[in-house]
Amino acid sequence: MTRYLAGRLLGLVAVLFVTSVVVFGALHLAPGDPVTFLLHGRPATPEAVAALRTQHHLDDPLAVQYAKWLGGVLRGDFGSSAQFHQDVAGLIASRLPGTALLVAYAALLVALIGVGSGILAALRPGPVDRTVLIGTGVATATPSFVTAIALVSLFSVQLGWFPGPGGTPAGLSQQLYHLTLPAFALALTFAGLLARVTRSAMLDELGREHVEVARARGVAERTVVRRHVLRNALGPVVTVGGTMLAGLLISTSIVETAFDVPGLGSLLVASVTAQDFAVVQAITLLSVAAFVLVNLAVDLLAPLIDPRLSLHGEGSS
């Protein structure tokens, strides 16, 4: 267990190290002088050039530049945004709540719709099952920006139930109301996948002997499903659900852009367009860190929910 954990942590540090090298090195991939790239058409006053050279330590050798940059990052100093003339860390902190709320909302929808329709499909073979299968098939082949367009045209333009893209809602309830369509657009693909995983995990359990025995003992069907099927099926559902959380995080850039939600994802996209490199570096690095951390957390937590997934099995592959 300790050895497994140490190995995983080592792998995590290795991934973060490589990512940091890539994110740092990207600046030097840019054609021409890094300063010209960082200025991105802004007036090249001697002061601006000098400030950029200092900020990115461009007068030092490459290894020293990297070490100084990484030192700053580890202290939470990501430099300053060329676009907003603001501290990158502060900028990210101000955009984080919007994204966190959207991801939380979408995660809730994924869990409810995904697990719900998965259970339904497993318990009702025939037309219901087939409908869920086809529905989830289409849902998972539909990119989130396509879902976004479809939702806006139906629920915002045609029916007028929900607001379209844009707008600055005040208060949590208004905010949630505005985030409903974006959350659905973000959630649909992942919900389709989770429904499939839930369905097959449930079907696996339904065919087991202990379920037959429980039924034969005269245990009520509701209790059988809840205590004997659902509980055992939860393991794979949680594992897949957890990894999807990381996927949701990455997909926010698309959905936030489609709905004009002021969050980290739309900040990332705007910063790419404006070639605001410090912001892109920071968000890329933080996203990869969140991605690998969530995946590690899921792998460590899964055995707690389902003890059969004990860690000892992991070393064999």
Place this chain on the structure above:
Amino acid sequence: MTTTTSPAPYRRPGLRRLRVLGQGPMFTVSVAVLVALVLVALLAPVLAPYDPEALDLASSLVGTGADHLLGTDQSGRDVLSRLLHGARTGLLGPLLVVTVSTLLGTLIGVVAAWRGGWADTVLSRSMDMVFAIPGLLLAILLVTVVGSGMTAPVIAMAVAYTPYVGRLVRGIARQEKARPYIEAYRVQGWSGWTVSVRHLLPNIAPTVLAQSAMNFGYALMDLAALSYLGFGVQPPTADWGAMINEGQSAVQQGAMLPALAPSACIVLAVVAFGIVGEGLADRIAKRER
């Protein structure tokens, strides 16, 4: 008979449900859809009734009719013509991604399996690293430095997809290598390279092909997302992802087709590639059983 089963192609979990549709008539229909798509891409200049980039601001957002079967977009361009031409960029990008990642992944996988030892460790660990970095982020980073266009997204996605192929090929190649026929060739004094190219590759090719078909759909979806964000093919070139981006504001004015038509094309293509890939994988699995 050997009872070893080859490692199945990696399926992005999302598309696994298409598997039930992979056998039977849906497979045939999907192949037909893909053939039609390729024909449309090749013949777009002949088929398109209008120049896809010809602006006609006087007839902006005209609805469906005899003149424009699918109406026009905000700038008065014929949606059908843009859709047909969009199939070209829509298929060319994924084709490049899949070709590069399949060649590179096969090379890495075969070398890792054949050499074993430290070469295997280094190559496998490197593939794990690339796996941990989401392709979309890699593309965004590259676009920031190199600029928008087809180049950066295609390079980033080719890199991101290589480990999918590499891991698969390494797995099958290791199993193949353990089989007696390979040993027999080696005893006859054939070089490792000759045995790999002449005998190993033909045996693993079908599985790799199935994986590539699935990757094609995923790459199409990823590249469309990038061009939707404005990082891919630049206007005024017709491209499905970019068309959805441009059509967004029209949707709020009640004109759905300029955005919904390319959306439908993307979903259709992704579903078709998924079903064909799954169908091929299932056929291979059945044959081996």
